[in-house]
Amino acid sequence: MTDGGDGFLDKVYGLDESEATKRLYADWAATYDAEVKANGYATPARCVAALAEIADDKSAPILDLGCGTGLSGEAFAEAGFTTIDGNDFSAEMLEAAERKGVYRTLALSDLERPIAAEPGQYRHMAAVGVFSPGHAPAEMIAQVIELLPAGGGFVFSLNDHALEDPSYRAEIRRLVDAGVVEVTSDTYDDHLPGRGLKSAVVCLRKL
Numbered sequence: 001m002t003d004g005g006d007g008f009l010d011k012v013y014g015l016d017e018s019e020a021t022k023r024l025y026a027d028w029a030a031t032y033d034a035e036v037k038a039n040g041y042a043t044p045a046r047c048v049a050a051l052a053e054i055a056d057d058k059s060a061p062i063l064d065l066g067c068g069t070g071l072s073g074e075a076f077a078e079a080g081f082t083t084i085d086g087n088d089f090s091a092e093m094l095e096a097a098e099r100k101g102v103y104r105t106l107a108l109s110d111l112e113r114p115i116a117a118e119p120g121q122y123r124h125m126a127a128v129g130v131f132s133p134g135h136a137p138a139e140m141i142a143q144v145i146e147l148l149p150a151g152g153g154f155v156f157s158l159n160d161h162a163l164e165d166p167s168y169r170a171e172i173r174r175l176v177d178a179g180v181v182e183v184t185s186d187t188y189d190d191h192l193p194g195r196g197l198k199s200a201v202v203c204l205r206k207l
Contacts, residue, residue, distance in 0.1 A: 029092035032069050039194030043157045043201065044075040047128045050185040050203040051155040052079055059083055060123035065115065065144070066130035067106070070097030076126070077102040087116055115140070120149050127156040129199075131168060138171040141204075145181055148206045153184070159191050159199040172202065181206055 028035075052058075058080045064073050067086030076084050084102060087109040088094050094106050109116055117125075125144050130136050144154050158168050175181045181204040191199035 029069060029090065029096050032093070032096070033071060036071070036192065039192040040190065041071065041192055042190040043159075043199050044072045044128050046187065046189060046199075046201045047072065047126055047155045047157060047203075048075045048079045048081075050187070050201050051076075051124060051126065051153050052081075054153045054184050054203065054205055055081070055124060057123070061085065061104075061121070063087070063115075063117055063122040063125045064103075065125060065127040066109075066136070067097055067103070068093045068129070070100040070102060072126060072128040073097060073102045074100050085122070115143055115147065117147050119147050122147070122152070123149065124153045124155070126154070129157055129159070131156055131158055132162045133165050138165075138167040141168070141171050142175060142180075145175060145204065145206055150206055152206050153203055154181075154206075155185075155201065155203040157191070157199045157201050160197050163200060172204070175204070179207060 059082045061083040062076060062081055062085070064076065064084055064086040067073055067088050068090070070086065073084050073086050083104055085105045085107070086097055086103045087107040088097070089109050091108055094108060097103060098106055107116055125148065127136070127144070131140070141154070141156070148154060162168055172183070176183060183202065184205050185203040186200060188198060188200045191197045
């Protein structure tokens, strides 16, 4: 479900209806990797680096939310993470992810219920390119944190389009102020440099 790419990029940010979103990603799956790589897609590696800073055991299970074609899972595997599960609402994207051979399991998820996990099932979670207006609301941050054990990390990105919506930053502040999480990393850098887009990569650790 990660965002980016010529041809489909201009369409994806205007979507606000689940069936239209599913159709777009189904059509996009075959060319997704080539399009985002051509634009220098930098966010997966940045997210992996942020989580690696707090992950003392890279064999602990990770859930890659909205894993799309598996570019994020590939980045986690290259960094030494060994137990990676993924989910996405697009069956076509999941087929591409499966071919990469880096996931332990892959599951089809529902846009309305994107987090198919039990409390404590995963040490860490990631949402690389998932948060954007019309895709995943800010409330999903707290939903993920609730499922993590103490010390678990949640790394996610907020591209320039998502950062225009103040609710994401407000939710992070709310969780920090409530003593639920600490921010271990928060950087703003390249997302899709070929398209002039940047993103914030945020990593939260549950207290």
